[in-house]
Amino acid sequence: MTDKIHRFIFDTFGIRGEMVHLAASSQRMIEAHNYPSLIADLLQQAAAVNVLLATTLKFEGRISIQLQGSGALKMLVVQTTHELGYRGVAHFDEQQDYSKLGFTDLIKDGQMCITIEPVKGRRYQGVVPLEGNNLAECVETYFKQSEQLNTRIWLYNDSSQVFGLLIQALPDMLSEESFQHLETLASTLTADECLTVENDVLLHRLFHDESVINLTEETVKFSCECSPEKMLNALILLSDDEIEEILQESGEVAMTCEFCLNHYAFNEVDIKQHKSMDGNSTQH
Numbered sequence: 121m122t123d124k125i126h127r128f129i130f131d132t133f134g135i136r137g138e139m140v141h142l143a144a145s146s147q148r149m150i151e152a153h154n155y156p157s158l159i160a161d162l163l164q165q166a167a168a169v170n171v172l173l174a175t176t177l178k179f180e181g182r183i184s185i186q187l188q189g190s191g192a193l194k195m196l197v198v199q200t201t202h203e204l205g206y207r208g209v210a211h212f213d214e215q216q217d218y219s220k221l222g223f224t225d226l227i228k229d230g231q232m233c234i235t236i237e238p239v240k241g242r243r244y245q246g247v248v249p250l251e252g253n254n255l256a257e258c259v260e261t262y263f264k265q266s267e268q269l270n271t272r273i274w275l276y277n278d279s280s281q282v283f284g285l286l287i288q289a290l291p292d293m294l295s296e297e298s299f300q301h302l303e304t305l306a307s308t309l310t311a312d313e314c315l316t317v318e319n320d321v322l323l324h325r326l327f328h329d330e331s332v333i334n335l336t337e338e339t340v341k342f343s344c345e346c347s348p349e350k351m352l353n354a355l356i357l358l359s360d361d362e363i364e365e366i367l368q369e370s371g372e373v374a375m376t377c378e379f380c381l382n383h384y385a386f387n388e389v390d391i392k393q394h395k396s397m398d399g400n401s402t403q404h
Contacts, residue, residue, distance in 0.1 A: 125171055125204065126319040127335040130327070134293040135302060137332075139319040140171050140340065143281040148342040149208050152381055156218035157279065159193065162226065163210050165255045165275045166198045168284035170208075171340055172273070173234070174200035181238035185259075189230025189250060192216045205343025207379040223254050232258055234266075263288070270299050276311040283314040302327070344380035351375050351384045352394040363391060 125140040146164045170185045186197040198208035230250035237243050246266040252258040256273040263271035270289035287302050305326050366373050372385045
């Protein structure tokens with residue numbers, strides 16, 4: 121199975137749907153981070169959700185989902201571009217025993233923030249409390265409170281892959297009964313078939329009696345946006361004294377991207393040249 125998102129629409133009902141399957145890309149996201157399985161599973165699910173949401177972008181830019189709270193999970197963020205390249209990272213209490221914890225333990229007193237950042241245009245951000253027994257329920261609550269859109273999400277994953285299904289009402293939805301009908305059909309899915317059956321086969325299996333128009337199937341990939349320039353932009357936020365102290369001790373400033381774990385090293389000449397350039401961005 122390849123990493124793809126499949127978009128479709130129930131034209132007679134006025135309801136849209138999406139299926140996403142992430143395997144190689146989600147493994148690239150979590151590899152070498154040594155996440156506890158509970159954290160890794162949640163990060164994979166957040167990636168699936170964020171990719172599902174990214175298909176709504178009608179412009180160049182990116183969409184992010186961020187979870188933050190006072191529980192064992194300190195922060196989790198996934199960012200996806202309009203080209204369906206994504207990256208994600210989680211910060212967590214490394215002293216915690218995760219073997220006896222569940223989702224609600226992770227996100228205690230937490231909130232979820234969804235941010236849309238166009239390359240050109242205004243930035244939009246919606247924030248809601250994390251309310252639900254799993255990530256899917258929390259995102260459904262977000263849409264209910266912030267967007268007033270009927271939305272259902274199903275997420276299934278194991279240690280090596282994640283599957284996501286979304287159905288969402290459009291402004292011209294036929295009726296609440298039609299949405300409930302599709303919910304009932306989708307709820308017959310099992311985790312095993314979602315993780316072993318191709319998206320197009322699942323779509324037919326679930327909705328073969330409905331009028332479904334296939335829109336697009338697109339490839340999804342892990343894609344980190346880090347670069348030497350962006351790392352230098354972050355570095356020069358430090359004071360000159362701090363940079364000088366590091367250079368005197370090590371001869372260079374070493375940095376690691378928290379998303380992809382790529383390593384960078386800059387000497388004094390690199391830093392001075394970058395500082396002398398006009399129009400440096402500080403966004404990483």
